[in-house]
Amino acid sequence: MAKMPSYPPFDAYLAAQSPRHRTIIRELRKFVRRTAPHLQESVKWSNGCWLKGKLPVSYVYAAPDYVQFGFINGSKLKDPQKLLEGNGQYVRHIKVRRRSEIDVRAFARLLKQAVALR
Numbered sequence: 001m002a003k004m005p006s007y008p009p010f011d012a013y014l015a016a017q018s019p020r021h022r023t024i025i026r027e028l029r030k031f032v033r034r035t036a037p038h039l040q041e042s043v044k045w046s047n048g049c050w051l052k053g054k055l056p057v058s059y060v061y062a063a064p065d066y067v068q069f070g071f072i073n074g075s076k077l078k079d080p081q082k083l084l085e086g087n088g089q090y091v092r093h094i095k096v097r098r099r100s101e102i103d104v105r106a107f108a109r110l111l112k113q114a115v116a117l118r
Contacts, residue, residue: 010041013048021062027099028060028069035108036115052118058111061093068093069107071114078113081106 014025025048032039032050039050039057048060061068071077074084074092083106084092094110096102 008043010043010048013043013046017062021067024067024096024099024102025060025062027102028067028096031102031104031107032058032111035111039115052115055118057114057118063095066095066097069096069102070094071110073114073117074110076113076117077110079110083107083110 010029014022014029017025029041029048036050036057039052042049042051042056044051044056044059049056050058056072058072059068059070061070070086070091070093071084073090074086075088075090077084077092079092081103083094083103085095086092094107
């Protein structure tokens with residue numbers, strides 16, 4: 001089994017991504033800092049992650065064609081716009097292919113719910 005890369009600081013994780021993905025991740029990073037400034041950046045499971053204390057709330061994952069903006073307890077979030085994807089027991093994500101797809105109001109509603117659950 002291949003060893004997953006280790007990226008101790010979020011900046012190192014970001015730097016390891018493709019230029020296209022870095023643009024999206026930077027925008028999501030700014031969004032999280034504005035919406036939930038008390039969350040701490042980290043890298044967990046080789047992905048960028050935002051924590052409340054030691055508990056992961058949200059993450060970014062760079063897939064080949066998009067960036068996932070995900071929520072650890074996403075299955076418990078109210079999502080009237082049906083933005084969230086996934087069918088696991090807990091985790092849900094939004095696929096972001098361009099910066100312009102970041103719907104600040106809708107994403108903020110989801111992130112605030114995710115924070116409240118932790």
